[in-house]
Amino acid sequence: MTIRLHDTRAQELREFVPLDPSNVTIYVCGPTVQSGPHIGHVRAALSFDLLRRWLSHRYGRVTFVRNVTDIDDKVLANAGAAEPWWALAYRMEREFAQAYAAIGILPPTYEPRATGFIPQMQELIAALISRGHAYAAPDGSGDVYFDVRSWPAYGELTHQSVDAMEAAADADPRGKRAPQDFALWKGAKAGEQADAVWASPWGPGRPGWHIECSAMAKRYLGAEFDIHGGGLDLRFPHHENELAQSSAAGDGFARYWVHNGLVTVGGQKMSKSLGNFTPAADVLAEHDPLVVRYALAAAHYRSSLDLTESSFAEADAALGRIRTFLDRAVRTHAADLGWMATDLPETFAAAMDDDLGVPQALAVLHETVRAGNSALDSGDAEASLEALRAVFLMTEMLGVNPRSPSWSTGGSAGAEAPALDTLVSTMIEQRAQARADKDWAAADRIRDAIAAAGITLEDTPDGTHWSIDG
Incomplete structure (x- = not known):
């Protein structure tokens, strides 16, 4: 295999x-928890969840580190007398964790x-100061700065020159x-929260943003590791500065830098600072979490x-097609022992190996669904079983298997499902009785009412089954 x-x-x-090869190492910049997540944060986390899964x-084992920035200017600014900064940070951290878990992002x-x-x-x-790449401010403020001109490679990540930087x-x-x-x-300033200060050789204060990730990545993954990930907006200055300070301290640091694209609103980056963000909680309240995962x-x-x-309507329809096929195929092959044991289709694997080509992998998935439905329609048991195996494994790999227990609550699979099943099953029984009585007009009326509700009926030798149209 060759992964690019x-x-x-x-x-x-x-x-x-x-x-x-027995332990792939990944560090991803997590949230700064001054407020709750917007849908762009969730998309970023999902991008690296998919990479991690693949x-x-x-390789079998991946050590995956994602930090939480719980001390920062923004966290301090949003705290108040009623809620200290550390309490705000923890509450917001829980909101991020809940949003991630809702769409199946692995911890x-x-x-x-x-x-x-x-x-x-x-x-x-201290190591950077001793190497001549950092200095304490001479005014006694307690500030310590990285001297960018002491490191000739500064700017190598984003291919900028120091003179061109703001x-x-x-x-x-x-x-x-x-x-x-x-x-x-x-260095600590007058008026700042007293419990947001730590003692240091340079005076009381708190860390800068960039130094946090360098220290935590080294602690968990060592001086050199495989992949550093994050959103495209973190390339500069955050990741540029991480790379410079870790390299200047003598560490190999990240060997690959992977960045996900941003969620935009009318072509403009979604961000809290611009005020154009959609809270993740709102999106998850309005849409099935599985649909949200697929759309992202x-x-x-x-x-x-x-x-x-x-975007969500298209995702819902796509999942409906997958769900309908899986339901049909599982009913047909329920007695076939070991039907889940197989390898992923080569075309699917090739797409994922090529820079995590999920759109191409989804195309393979849906082509397999179409082929599987055709095989079921024609009674080709061998082909439909092979399609079932492949679709099950591909959806599991991407975390979008509608039949997975993790999606058994919420949306159409939640509390409404038993009630809907009872109603539709009753109508199916009434239709069957009408047909037995040769009351074709009544049977047709019931069938048309079911179809108008977006429900598909499938008559099989072992009874009539229903599914939601996708």
């Missing part, structure tokens, strides 16, 4: 060769919080040697995704 991933630093597709399939192997790694951050900052806006410019220098440690996964992970109501 688009590497941001190389600006091209590269063959993926892990440091240790690499787990290919990370490790999920460290930034506040748990202050000593490791300070150790890294000033770093992540800290007060007091004591900076150059506008582009970024904060490693932020259907576009290639590196593409921009402009979500509309038609």
Whole structure:
């Protein structure tokens, strides 16, 4: 097998060769928990959930780290007397976790919080100072900055020159040697929350944003690891700064940089700062979580995704076709022992190996559904069984199997399902009685009423079965 991933630093597709084929290592930047998740956050997490699932399939073991930034200017700004910053951060962290779980995103192997790694951050900052790549502000403020001009490779991730960069806006410019220098440690200021301060060799304060990920990635994955992931908007300055400070400290750091595209609104990036975001909770309240997962996964992970109501309608229809086929095929082959044991179709695997080509993989899935339905219609048991096996495995791999127990609650599969089944089954019985009585007009009226509700009937030798049209 050959897996190719688009590497941001190389600006091209590269063959993926892990440091240790028995344990692929991935670090993904998680949320800054100043407020709840919008649907763009969920799309980003899903992109790396799909990558993780595929690499787990290919290599067996993946150590997946996703951090939580629970101390930050934005967290402090949104806290108040009624809710301290640490309480706000924890509450918002739970909202992110709930949104991720709702659409079947697997929990990370490790999920460290930034506040748990202050000593490791300070150790890294001290190493950078000793190597001549960082300096404490001479004004006694307690600030420590990374000296970007001391590191000739600075800008290599995003292919920029220092002179073309804007000033770093992540800290007060007091004591900076150059506008582009970024904060490693932020000295405490008057008026800030007293419990948001840690002692340090440079004075009381708290860490800068970028140093957090470098310290946590090294703690869990070592000085060098396979993949660093995150949203396209994190390339600069966050990931550029992570790469510079870790490399300047002597670490190999990430060997591949993978970035997902953004969710847009009318072509503009969805973000909290722009006020054009759609809360994930609102989307999940209005749509079946399985439909949300499918809609977010259907576009290639590196593409921009402009979500509309038609996106969810198309996802719902696609899932309906998959569900209908699986229901038909499982009824037909329920007695066939071991029907799930098979390999993924080669065309599906090839699509996933090629930079996680989920759209192409979905095309293979739906072609298999069409072929499987044709085989069921013609009575070709061998072909329909093979299609059932393939569709089941492909949907499981992508986390969109409608028959999976994880989707057994919520949406149309929730509390409404038993009531709907009772009503439709009663109508089916009435139709069957009408046909037995040769009351064809009544049988047709019942059939038409069922069809008008978007329900398909399938008459088989062992009875009539129903499904929702997709």
